Amino acid sequence: MKRLAWILALAVLAAALVVFNLPEPATQASAEVTDSDAADPAAGAVVEEPSAEEASVSGDAADDVPGTTSSDGDTETNGSATDHADPSLYASDAPVGSEVGDQLPDFTLQTLDGEDFVLSAHRGKVVVLNFWATWCTPCVNELPHFDRLQAEHPEDVAVLAVHSDFTTADVPAYVEDLPYGIAFALDASGDVGRMVGGTTSLPRTLVLNARGEIIYNQPGSVTYEVLEELVTLAQSPADD
Amino acid sequence: MAKMKEWWLAHRPTTRRLVQLYAALLQNAHLRGFVDGEIYKGKAKSVCVPGLNCYSCPAAVGACPLGSLQNAIAAQAERPAFYVVGTLLLFGLALGRVICGWLCPLGLIQELLHKVPTPKVRKNRFTRILSWLKYVILAVFVLIIPFWYSLQRYPVPAFCKYICPAGTLEGAVGLLSNEANADLFGMLGILFTRKFIILALILTACVFVYRAFCRFLCPLGAIYGLFARVALLGVRVDRLSCTGCGACVRSCPMDIMRVGDHECIHCGKCIDVCPEKAIELKAGRLTLKGPQIALTKRGENP
Secondary structure: OHHHHHHHHHHHHHHHHHHOOOOOOOOOOOOOOOOOOOOOOOOOOEEEOOOHHHHHHHHHHHHOOHHHOHHHHHHHHOOOHHHHHOHHHHOOOOOEOOOOOOEOOEEEEEEOOOOEEEHHHHOOOEEEEEEEOOOOHHHHHHHHHHHHHHHHOOOOEEEEEEEOOOOOOOHHHHHHOOOOOOEEEEOOOOHHHHHOOOOOOOOEEEEEOOOOEEEEEEEOOOOHHHHHHHHHHHHOOOOO | OHHHHHHHHHHOOOHHHHHHHHHHHHHOOOOHHHHHOOOOOOHHHHOEOOOOOOOOOOOOOOEOHHHHHHHHHHOOOOOOOHHHHHHHHHHHHHOOOHHHHHHOHHHHHHHHHHOOOOOOOOOOHHHHHHOOHHHHHHHHHHHHHHHHHHOOOOOOOHHHHHOOHHHHHHHHHHHHOOHHHHHHHHHOOHHHHHHHHHHHHHHHHHHHOOOHHHHHOOHHHHHHHOOOOOOOEEEEEOOOOOOOOOHHHHHOOOOOOOOOOOOOOOOOOOOOOOOOOOEEEEEOOEEEEOOOOOOOEOOEOO
């Protein structure tokens, strides 16, 4: 009887050791190409590789890209609507990835206002992504800094606060009570979070320059001063 | 060959030790977490394990009941903490502090530390008084502080945050030991420093004082201790056979007044000590373990 109990117990333990150590579904962020038709924009992010068209444009337009010539720091910071509408001006041949120096793959998230935030549409601006969650106290405490940053840079910086797919509260209701003017989105599928290197640690902040290249990607809290410095860094002329 | 057999018979692990090892491994079956540097995030994580095992341990497959309780209280303004309280009631009624003695990984760690050959601090009136401290910690850090801040919708799992050595050892050290989490070092501050000092003090104390954390600090032991008389499983004394000699209490390493009271972790050490063979580990009416070893002298093991 006792022997039977031990055999059963060991079988349970063996099963547990197998089941709990199965590999998680592959989430290679930079290699992920999802069918844009299959993804429901309202439910989450559409993650795309830079299209072939963009890649060839970047090769041809390398000479025309303002950032590559040292005298053109002004052109980037005075980004107007027409510049932003033409992504070819800000094409990059950096590798796609989540490290500093890589360019982030394009994605689309629906903001809580109902609009679509398409990353590539903001080329020409500095893009600041802040990954946060309602249950993360330091995240909530630093949201005002991002709000102030957006208020101080209405034209040349685009701030998006992305809530983690790990929700414990009604995020739209929570955000509605907040007095901030920045764009909020919910990364319901978790794709965008995986794409930037994971949201195990929150908050995580990314700063992209006008060409969509990552100049900062770190977990941890930031202050307003740090954000301003990062924006300045992002807008400084690139030395290719 | 005979010497080896002699050694084995003297040193073989008891059933209880085997069950402790088994339970520690079962509650931490996600061993790949140490390889990947990531905690388990599957569905099973929402189920509480019975013992004190940090949710943030890379290998943990379930949630710590104490952490879950604090967070449930911290969120009580949104929804009542029925699930966690219900789980604790279930564990308490079924097992009580049998969990402490047989299933808690932190209990196992403390017992192993106590095996380090040093002079040992014997229990006394002072340790008995100190054993009430865990109820104070339960009240203040697990119940009052999280509840107080929950009224402002600000989650403060105060025991996890300020004290818990399991969190520091399994969670913090467990995660930081993997180079994939090197960026976490930048987030360490005064909270970690204090908790690390607390961990070092507790681990050191456990070498000299048997189960120092269990006896004096563990709020989970305090909770399970509340079920001492009503739990289904436990070490019980047959009152009809008991002569009141007190051998059981003397042999007990915990700060009990009576076998099976709220300090008893049901390790069963007293079972073989009782000269009247009046003590058994029982599950309701069923005897799981009765006295087996013949006594050489009254009240002493061979």
